[in-house]
Amino acid sequence: MSKLKTLVIEGAGQIAPAKVDDYLAIGGYNGLKKATGMKPEDIIGEVKKSGLLGRGGAAYPAGKKWDHLLHIPEFPKYIVCNADEGEPGTFKDRLLMAKLPLRVIEGMTIAGYVFGAKAGYIYVRGEYRKIQRVLQEAILHARGAGFLGKNILGRGFDFDIYIISGAGAYVCGENSALLNSTEGKVGRPRIKPPHLAEVGLFLKPTLVNNVESFASIPTIVENGGEKYFSYGSPDSGGVKLVCLSGHVKRRGVFEVPFGPTLRDIIFDPELGAGIPDGKRLKFFHLGGQSGPIGGPGQLDTPYDYKALTKAGLSVGSGAVVVMNEDVSILEYLKGVTEFFLHESCGKCVPCREGNKQIYKILCRLAVPGQSQPGDLGILRRLVDTMISASFCGLGQSAAVALNTAWRHFKEEFEANAVEGQAGAEAA
Numbered sequence: 001m002s003k004l005k006t007l008v009i010e011g012a013g014q015i016a017p018a019k020v021d022d023y024l025a026i027g028g029y030n031g032l033k034k035a036t037g038m039k040p041e042d043i044i045g046e047v048k049k050s051g052l053l054g055r056g057g058a059a060y061p062a063g064k065k066w067d068h069l070l071h072i073p074e075f076p077k078y079i080v081c082n083a084d085e086g087e088p089g090t091f092k093d094r095l096l097m098a099k100l101p102l103r104v105i106e107g108m109t110i111a112g113y114v115f116g117a118k119a120g121y122i123y124v125r126g127e128y129r130k131i132q133r134v135l136q137e138a139i140l141h142a143r144g145a146g147f148l149g150k151n152i153l154g155r156g157f158d159f160d161i162y163i164i165s166g167a168g169a170y171v172c173g174e175n176s177a178l179l180n181s182t183e184g185k186v187g188r189p190r191i192k193p194p195h196l197a198e199v200g201l202f203l204k205p206t207l208v209n210n211v212e213s214f215a216s217i218p219t220i221v222e223n224g225g226e227k228y229f230s231y232g233s234p235d236s237g238g239v240k241l242v243c244l245s246g247h248v249k250r251r252g253v254f255e256v257p258f259g260p261t262l263r264d265i266i267f268d269p270e271l272g273a274g275i276p277d278g279k280r281l282k283f284f285h286l287g288g289q290s291g292p293i294g295g296p297g298q299l300d301t302p303y304d305y306k307a308l309t310k311a312g313l314s315v316g317s318g319a320v321v322v323m324n325e326d327v328s329i330l331e332y333l334k335g336v337t338e339f340f341l342h343e344s345c346g347k348c349v350p351c352r353e354g355n356k357q358i359y360k361i362l363c364r365l366a367v368p369g370q371s372q373p374g375d376l377g378i379l380r381r382l383v384d385t386m387i388s389a390s391f392c393g394l395g396q397s398a399a400v401a402l403n404t405a406w407r408h409f410k411e412e413f414e415a416n417a418v419e420g421q422a423g424a425e426a427a
């Protein structure tokens with residue numbers, strides 16, 4: 001039986017992306033048409049039943065977030081789509097926006113209807129220039145066909161969408177930094193609470209959801225939350241776009257129901273199809289650079305939120321980066337840390353200095369004879385400090401790969417390490 005399930009990406013590549021007529025021909029806008037005949041709380045009821053967890057990485061229940069915003073009496077409210085997609089190894093939102101922009105727009109328009117919002121913003125990764133043009137074209141066509149703008153579908157509600165371009169900073173994917181950047185301020189994270197549902201864009205109540213989350217809304221509304229849930233496993237309803245890359249024979253975006261094992265995802269002929277050149281798998285990295293690293297002993301873990309969490313892993317953004325036996329874990333982690341070192345916004349010490357020190361120690365550990373006494377102990381302390389004391393999710397997750405890799409490859413960390421207390425030997 002196929003491990004794939006085409007639902008949210010249904011029609012991708014089969015239609016002219018920005019053409020409303022093409023989108024209508026594949027059942028587009030059925031969700032919005034149905035939604036406008038429903039009460040907002042009933043729509044949220046369906047989102048709750050679907051079990052949809054935010055697909056941007058944090059896995060916050062979408063229904064709960066929507067419910068919270070619905071009960072905030074202040075207006076105007078804003079709808080914001082997080083299309084920053086800066087997480088390395090993650091390229092699923094790109095596919096949705098390039099091939100099915102109107103599905104993302106439809107999901108946002110349903111949210112606009114639910115919350116009585118007049119404006120929505122799609123904050124798109126700066127590097128996705130061509131995609132920004134596709135989205136803009138789709139917005140123009142949707143407006144022309146009466147699916148955006150004034151009196152949508154003749155149902156008396158107004159909603160429009162505007163594109164905001166990011167400028168290449170990973171931290172701007174963090175939802176509060178994203179709102180600051182959208183407002184034209186420096187893209188640095190805000191302190192929370194207050195929640196963005198209360199004090200969001202322009203200090204007004206705001207919904208921020210990921211591209212894939214919004215693109216899942218039309219099918220949830222059209223066919224019901226229970227139906228959507230039923231595609232997945234009892235612990236994780238629905239489907240997920242998985243981005244496979246690295247040492248697998250088949251790389252790309254695959255839509256799967258929750259439930260197959262990691263072994264299925266990496267080795268099934270319809271999915272990753274295994275490791276090329278007869279090599280063995282050494283490790284896999286889930287959810288992007290900010291996610292955990294797993295080893296071959298965890299391959300039989302089902303790909304669902306609960307089972308992965310129980311195994312110390314996570315779905316995150318949906319990235320699955322696979323590495324073969326030739327890869328040095330220390331060299332790999334140097335690359336991960338270099339990324340965070342580059343992307344740290346510098347606002348808080350644990351992240352700004354922690355990444356720097358971790359990088360230096362990893363460089364020493366990777367070369368025989370370079371390690372200093374106490375390197376391993378300091379590395380462990382830096383990891384704990386960054387996870388517990390960083391101001392935002394970037395710093396809190398920057399050392400997760402290192403922390404989890406330690407469990408599987410302790411001997412590689414120790415191979416070149418010099419024993420002893422930091423400072424004592426140096427004195």
Ligand SMILES: Cc1cc2nc3c(=O)[nH]c(=O)nc-3n(C[C@H](O)[C@H](O)[C@H](O)COP(=O)(O)O)c2cc1C
Pocket residue numbers: 053054055056057058059060082083084085086087170171172173174175176208209210211213214392393394
């Ligand atoms: C450093 C950092 C970068 C992030 N980048 C993204 C991103 O590119 N896209 C995204 O959807 N969420 C990203 N997130 C998560 C968002 O803060 C937020 O959880 C998400 O937009 C909420 O939407 P969802 O509930 O639909 O997932 C990032 C978080 C952090 C801490």
Ligand code: SF4
Pocket residue numbers: 171189343344345346347348349351352390391392393394395396
């Ligand atoms: S953890 Fe601190 S330094 Fe790092 S990105 Fe967040 S706010 Fe900036």
